[in-house]
Amino acid sequence: MAIEAVVFDLDGVIIDSEEVWEEVRRGYVAEHNREFLPDTQSRMMGMNTQEWSGHLAEDVGVPRTPEQVAADVLGRMAERYRTSLPIIPGAAEAVRRLGARFPLALASSSARVLIDQVLESAGLTDAFRVTLSTEEVPRGKPAPDVYLAACEKLGYAPAVCAAVEDSSNGLRSAGAAGLAVIAVPHGIYPPAEDALALASMVVTGVTELSPEVIENLR
Incomplete structure (x- = not known):
């Protein structure tokens, strides 16, 4: 066929971009005095926006709503792509x-x-x-x-x-x-x-x- x-x-x-995603999200989580779980990075590869933002808010414990987490992280990623596309x-x-x-x-x-x-x-x-x-x-x-x-x-x-x-x-x-x-x-x-x-x-x-x-x- x-x-x-x-x-x-x-x-x-x-x-x-996987390293950029990890760097941006790790930095974001650290700013909120939280840490990635052992499987956070591997779990998020392939998740859609609602899924990974929910994971960071609900499982990792970032004190923002999933919608706020998504907006924060996506804004940082878009800026990275505008200035230096990998x-x-x-x-x-x-x-x-x-x-x-x-x-x-x-x-x-x-x-x-x-x-x-x-x-x-x-x-x-x-x-x-x-x-x-x-x-x-x-x-x-x-x-x-x-x-x-x-x-x-x-x-x-x-x-x-x-x-x-x-x-x-x-x-x-x-x-x-x-x-x-x-x-x-x-x-x-x-x-x-x-x-x-x-x-x-x-x-x-x-x-x-x-x-x-x-x-x-x-």
Whole structure:
């Protein structure tokens, strides 16, 4: 069954933002005299805005409402992206390369405001037919919702779509949705072995992707 469309993740695939997210959220939590729980960082990778802001407010104990936490953190992240976008070298070119052959979608756990900021700063606003935040579906990753919605909006069945993902929850989300999964493991935040096992292909970087690679995926 040939691949007919490609769905990209954003954080860790197009931009190297996981360290920025951790730095911003750790700093924010520390300002409120709280500390990350042992699994806070891994749990938040893939969560949608409502989920991670709720975790910081309710589990970590930041004395702000989840809505206030989200607004505070997203404001800091957007400013970081405006001043210094951590785009992965060669990622924009890889997106354009695949976009010349396949319809593309973006399925991200980032908030809509950050997705739009990143695409504008990277010059990729016109590269994707569909962009979705997990804010815009009922559940964040690892639930399959955002990938199912992306495929539906593209007009393709999940079985003929490929996903490009880096995190454990992202790999699980794409796998549960039925896409062919390409894993791009992050060097500092590598995916769990059970999540990596869901991948049809593992590459060391997004720059390895080409139309020929995608066409031979299945």
